[in-house]
Amino acid sequence: MPAHIIGLQTHLPAGVVTNDDLGRENPDWDMTRLSAKTGIRQRHVAAAGETALDLAGEACQKLLARGLVDPACIDYLIVCSQSPDYFLPSGACLLQNRLKLKKSIGAFDFNLGCSGYIYGLQLATALIESGHAGCVLLVTADTYTRFIHPRDRMLRILFGDGASATLVGASAGPGAITAFVVGTDGAGANNLMVPAGGLRLPHSEETARETTDVYGGTRSKNHLFMDGGAIFTFAIRTVPPLLSQILEKAGVSKEQIDWFVLHQANEYMLDELVKRASLPADKVLRRYADVGNTVSSSIPMALEPALEEGRILPGHKLLLAGFGVGYSWGGCLLTWE
Amino acid sequence: MKTQELLNRLAVALGIPEGQLTLADSTDSIAEWDSIGHLNVLSELESHFGSVVEDNEIRRFTTIRQLVDGLRTRNLLED
Numbered sequence: 001m002p003a004h005i006i007g008l009q010t011h012l013p014a015g016v017v018t019n020d021d022l023g024r025e026n027p028d029w030d031m032t033r034l035s036a037k038t039g040i041r042q043r044h045v046a047a048a049g050e051t052a053l054d055l056a057g058e059a060c061q062k063l064l065a066r067g068l069v070d071p072a073c074i075d076y077l078i079v080c081s082q083s084p085d086y087f088l089p090s091g092a093c094l095l096q097n098r099l100k101l102k103k104s105i106g107a108f109d110f111n112l113g114c115s116g117y118i119y120g121l122q123l124a125t126a127l128i129e130s131g132h133a134g135c136v137l138l139v140t141a142d143t144y145t146r147f148i149h150p151r152d153r154m155l156r157i158l159f160g161d162g163a164s165a166t167l168v169g170a171s172a173g174p175g176a177i178t179a180f181v182v183g184t185d186g187a188g189a190n191n192l193m194v195p196a197g198g199l200r201l202p203h204s205e206e207t208a209r210e211t212t213d214v215y216g217g218t219r220s221k222n223h224l225f226m227d228g229g230a231i232f233t234f235a236i237r238t239v240p241p242l243l244s245q246i247l248e249k250a251g252v253s254k255e256q257i258d259w260f261v262l263h264q265a266n267e268y269m270l271d272e273l274v275k276r277a278s279l280p281a282d283k284v285l286r287r288y289a290d291v292g293n294t295v296s297s298s299i300p301m302a303l304e305p306a307l308e309e310g311r312i313l314p315g316h317k318l319l320l321a322g323f324g325v326g327y328s329w330g331g332c333l334l335t336w337e
Numbered sequence: 338m339k340t341q342e343l344l345n346r347l348a349v350a351l352g353i354p355e356g357q358l359t360l361a362d363s364t365d366s367i368a369e370w371d372s373i374g375h376l377n378v379l380s381e382l383e384s385h386f387g388s389v390v391e392d393n394e395i396r397r398f399t400t401i402r403q404l405v406d407g408l409r410t411r412n413l414l415e416d
Contacts, residue, residue, distance in 0.1 A: 037373045154372050214365065214396075215372040229392035232376050237388055268373070272380060 039267025
């Protein structure tokens, strides 16, 4: 039986940092130019002590409160995050307890960033279509802002915190999640990473030493590093062929797609991808101006308002694609039910 | 593509008037060549030459002349 999305819900932390806030804090930053290029005017930032799992819990509780399914029917809880509460145990186990889901549930985490929602959908679909689960709760949650140095201009502008919860179930109708295409190139791992803090390179005086790059961005090895040029090159070389592969696998043409929902990196990146993949701009969902790049949650962040506003209708074909840290990428075709 | 056309295209990509970019310019002396300007340069080169020049190579160039010479060695420029 094909899988479909029963419902989805996002959650943003209450704290908001606007571009004006960043400009006041850093008078030497040209916020006008950066705002125009990134298309991001504010981002939500988790409060001290508020973790990705807290955001995930809120998203799940709001979703379950809608009564779309009996929580007892949820057979698997899958959590995608790169901002875990602990090395161990899994956030999914903690979340099972917080949500008071049944104990006969499978629960596990996986560590991916901007491609994570696609991989989560593929895992959920596989569990349902193989008969191992009737309903899967897929969660994405990240607080990248915790990893960013206060003087790293570009990263502070780009990233925001957020979470999503998606119920995936067996479809009795035409809805389906199909034509998955995924890819990995670990050769790009160093271009988007937090170098220190894991077991390979524990925090130390050395890793805390700050450096400033040629563009004025300051960070230490304890902070998030992104080689913007390398990531940009990766994206413009990888995503257009990815979209073509999904279309080919699905046996549909670009013209048959109602909505293209790409990872919401920022306006500059999306504009480049729209141009290079020759996508119809009016069919590309965008949601970054008020939330920034929310990493694994960026695709549901774009889907949610489009659903609420009635732009996505039953029968619509959506092409989803995520790409980023790893390098990791993936996409699929979603027929809305 | 000839060198002058490349210089003009790079100038447009960086948001500076055509004709104002010269081979002698050092990349760090061009105010517009910031993190976003760098992406604009990458985009321009990728559009016209494909995936033959890597980002880390471009970042090693300290002058426009080095960039042009790098393209010439790949026979990507006509002069």
